[in-house]
């Protein structure tokens with residue numbers, strides 16, 4: 005089985021203190037740091053880009069798990085690699101050349117991920133399985149934190165678990181993840197859990213530790 009991973013989404017942190025917030029979730033037991041990049045084009049919101057990620061990089065040694073909600077993505081992959089991202093995940097819906105984008109991420113020496121929106125079927129990743137290290141199943145429509153979990157993601161995780169059987173591929177779920185759904189997602193085959201609002205409520209290292217543990221134990 006793949007290792008159990010909790011990946012707090014920095015999108016829900018206090019942006020005026022990004023360095024401190026990254027250190028706080030690191031100390032609180034985060035496995036990966038999830039970085040939501042939004043361009044106001046692929047998704048209806050704008051977050052931050054490679055320069056901000058580069059500024060966060062010295063604050064932790066944990067894996068930087070970048071989730072690119074941008075289109076096009078190819079012109080920016082090198083910048084995200086150079087900014088210190090360890091995983092670079094692109095959306096299957098972001099352009100016509102998913103296969104090429106994944107090849108480019110691997111050529112940069114980074115782990116490659118593919119994300120699918122709630123309305124996208126698992127078959128979207130069928131022909132890139134040999135090029136990916138992780139699948140990011142969206143359980144909300146991307147663009148904003150704090151949305152309600154879309155239940156069909158559970159069945160989709162099961163389908164992707166079957167599709168990726170025997171391959172070293174992490175199955176990560178993103179959007180509305182809290183202790184109440186984490187157990188079902190794990191039973192369906194997910195091993196990595198992104199959480200924004202469920203981790204950052206409380207505002208202190210102690211609260212983040214309690215929140216991360218609650219998801220881990222679910």
Ligand code: DX5
Pocket residue numbers: 013015016038040071144145146147148149150151178179180181198199200201202
């Ligand atoms: C949504 C982002 C998520 C989001 C998760 O577009 O990809 O990572 O920040 O936030 P919560 O856990 O609050 O749904």
Ligand code: ZN
Pocket residue numbers: 013038039040071178198
């Ligand atoms: Zn995300």
